[in-house]
Amino acid sequence: MFKSAASYEVQVLGVGQDGTKVFRIWSYDKTVEAAINKAKRDAVAACLFSGLPGSGHTNQTPAICKLSDEETHEAFFQEFFAYPDKKGNGGAYLRFVNRTSDEPPSGKYRVQMKGGYKIAIDVQVMYNNLRSYMEEKGIVKKLGQGF
Amino acid sequence: MRKLFLCIALAATILSVSGQAKKPILMVVPSDSYCDRNAFTQEYTAEAGNTRSISDYNKAFKSAESEELRLVISELSKIMADRGFPLKDLEQTLKSIAQSNVELSMLQSSSSGSMVKESPIDVLKRTAQADIIMDIDFSVKIKGPQRFITYNLRAVDAYTNKVITAVAGDGKPSGSASIGLLLEEAVLNYMDDYTTALQNHFDDIFTNGREVVVVLRVWDNADVDFETDFEYMGETGMLGDIMDVWMDDNTVNSRFSRVSGTENTIRYEQVRIPLFKLSFGKERAIDARGFINGLGSMLKAEPFNIQSKVYERGLGEVWLILGEK
Numbered sequence: 001m002f003k004s005a006a007s008y009e010v011q012v013l014g015v016g017q018d019g020t021k022v023f024r025i026w027s028y029d030k031t032v033e034a035a036i037n038k039a040k041r042d043a044v045a046a047c048l049f050s051g052l053p054g055s056g057h058t059n060q061t062p063a064i065c066k067l068s069d070e071e072t073h074e075a076f077f078q079e080f081f082a083y084p085d086k087k088g089n090g091g092a093y094l095r096f097v098n099r100t101s102d103e104p105p106s107g108k109y110r111v112q113m114k115g116g117y118k119i120a121i122d123v124q125v126m127y128n129n130l131r132s133y134m135e136e137k138g139i140v141k142k143l144g145q146g147f
Numbered sequence: 148m149r150k151l152f153l154c155i156a157l158a159a160t161i162l163s164v165s166g167q168a169k170k171p172i173l174m175v176v177p178s179d180s181y182c183d184r185n186a187f188t189q190e191y192t193a194e195a196g197n198t199r200s201i202s203d204y205n206k207a208f209k210s211a212e213s214e215e216l217r218l219v220i221s222e223l224s225k226i227m228a229d230r231g232f233p234l235k236d237l238e239q240t241l242k243s244i245a246q247s248n249v250e251l252s253m254l255q256s257s258s259s260g261s262m263v264k265e266s267p268i269d270v271l272k273r274t275a276q277a278d279i280i281m282d283i284d285f286s287v288k289i290k291g292p293q294r295f296i297t298y299n300l301r302a303v304d305a306y307t308n309k310v311i312t313a314v315a316g317d318g319k320p321s322g323s324a325s326i327g328l329l330l331e332e333a334v335l336n337y338m339d340d341y342t343t344a345l346q347n348h349f350d351d352i353f354t355n356g357r358e359v360v361v362v363l364r365v366w367d368n369a370d371v372d373f374e375t376d377f378e379y380m381g382e383t384g385m386l387g388d389i390m391d392v393w394m395d396d397n398t399v400n401s402r403f404s405r406v407s408g409t410e411n412t413i414r415y416e417q418v419r420i421p422l423f424k425l426s427f428g429k430e431r432a433i434d435a436r437g438f439i440n441g442l443g444s445m446l447k448a449e450p451f452n453i454q455s456k457v458y459e460r461g462l463g464e465v466w467l468i469l470g471e472k
Contacts, residue, residue: 014319015336019229057319059336062343127339128229143230143346146353147170 008042012055019128021061022100023052030116032104041081043123044093047130064131065140073139096130097123168353168422169434169462173227174235174277175220177207178284178299185212204275208238218327219283222334223300230342240275278462279345280305285333293320298333302345306360306435306463307416312344356399356419359435360464363390363413366456369470372410377450386451387413393442394418435465443467 009026016022025046027039046052047064054060070077084090100122104110109120134140182188182202187210189203207213217238224234254263284299296318302311314337318329352358365372373387380392387408394415395401402419420438423430431437436459446453446469458466 015332018331018335057317057336059314059316059340061339141346141350143227143342144170144232144349147168147349 008039008046010043010046010050010052012052012058012061013122014056015058016124016127019126021047021052021125021127022122023125024120024122026118026120028113028116028118032110032117032119035117035119036099036105036121037083039119039121040097040099040123041083041093043097043125044130045081047125047127048134061127064127064134069139076137076139092133096126096133098126100124167432168357169432171278171462172235172276173232173279173281173302174237174240174275175223175281175283176237176277177202177204177216178282181216181284181286182207184286185210204237205241208241215285215287215326215330219285219330219334222331223281223283223338226334226338226342232345234281235275235277237275244275276305276461278305279303279311285330287326287329288317290320293322294324294326294329295320296326296329296333298337300337300341302341302348304358304463306461307358309358311348312341314341353422355402356421357434357463359418359420359438359462361394361403361415361418361435361439362464362466363415364466364468365411366468366470369453371453371469373408373413374410379450390442393445397438397441434462435459439465439467 007028011024013022013024023043023046025039025043027035027042029035029038047061049063049065049067049070051063052061080091081093082091084094105119105121111118131140135142177187179202182204183200185207187203187207188200189206190198190200193199207216220236220238224236227234251263251265255261280303282301282303286297288295288297297316298318299313299315301313303309304311316337318333318336321329324332363373371386373385373390375386376383377386377389379389384392387410390413391405394403394405397420399419399421402417403415404417405413406416407414418438420433420435422432424433424437424441425431426433426437436457439457443455443457445451446455453469454471456468456472458468460466
């Protein structure tokens with residue numbers, strides 16, 4: 001379910017700092033707060049499973065994982081993408097995503113729809129750290145592994 | 148049952164310990180067009196009397212204008228090292244070659260004063276070598292008050308001359324960012340795509356074998372050539388055809404292309420060789436040389452009785468010269 005790009009849209013904002021990706025992500029949920037949480041999780045899922053599209057002068061970014069990895073490592077990804085509980089303890093995905101602003105989305109970035117809100121937030125994903133984590137956990141191969 | 152599991156675990160451990168294929172060497176090399184644009188070239192007069200120019204990498208690194216090139220190479224090296232694949236540095240390799248040239252010319256044995264033995268081919272081979280060349284080209288362009296970077300990075304297999312991957316494009320124009328920053332942005336913009344394509348290439352090597360070039364030749368004074376008939380596996384055939392049979396039997400999924408063949412030379416390209424071979428009782432990683440040694444051993448035995456010399460041009464190209472060592 002995480003690899004499905006059907007529930008989110010991504011617009012790359014530019015070339016991020018070394019090892020990071022900066023983009024705008026749109027997500028949908030019942031409340032604004034829930035939609036923000038979902039957007040952060042979707043941002044990490046986009047880097048892992050669908051990759052980021054190119055835009056303007058920014059090149060496309062390939063997905064870190066293969067399409068089949070989610071099924072192969074289902075238990076790992078269920079735990080990795082766990083939403084934070086009331087104490088704020090959530091899956092490891094939270095370590096790799098930051099919002100670039102704490103302001104709640106407003107104006108055209110917060111659209112009320114039937115049954116919820118569609119919001120957009122700007123995020124920075126620690127892409128290199130995320131890939132290294134996946135390598136450490138044995139989900140993806142290190143470059144040139146086997147040599 | 149427990150014994151079976153133990154055996155499987157032991158086999159897996161052995162494979163994981165010994166299962167390291169020969170690692171290709173990657174090196175960033177400035178493209179000929181970059182060297183030409185920046186006058187990092189050296190002119191020489193060819194045998195026919197016409198003047199030619201070649202890229203002079205020493206000049207490229209010593210020049211005051213090499214700051215941008217060094218910056219790009221440093222950034223690429225850093226990213227590749229982070230990804231677990233450190234690059235061989237061209238500038239340092241050139242320095243090391245110059246240093247070893249001096250040392251070799253002065254080295255003498257303490258007992259007899261003998262010099263180190265070196266053939267002309269040994270001297271020729273003391274050059275910067277890489278298995279995969281990261282060919283880089285970039286230039287700073289001006290558009291009104293803004294500057295931007297045109298960037299082109301290719302990965303080329305040094306033996307098959309095949310382009311493994313290429314990324315190219317224009318960076319975002321800026322009126323305020325320094326050239327260094329624009330260059331860094333250009334490198335970062337394309338590296339994820341580039342390293343993913345490299346990974347796909349390595350995956351292909353592990354699945355289908357390493358792609359190499361094999362050239363078979365005969366010495367001028369040899370008493371056989373590839374049209375000489377031999378009896379092999381109950382049939383009589385020309386040596387050249389028997390070579391095809393050997394390649395068919397020993398390549399991964401019989402994948403090879405005989406691109407040219409005469410009585411004196413046969414050239415095989417797109418030869419997929421296995422990464423490992425049973426040698427001296429153990430699975431060992433092999434390169435093109437290790438692969439062709441098998442053919443040399445076959446030719447040495449009955450009914451051929453042909454001595455041969457193996458000449459290696461790196462991990463991915465090897466010549467076997469028939470007739471003598």
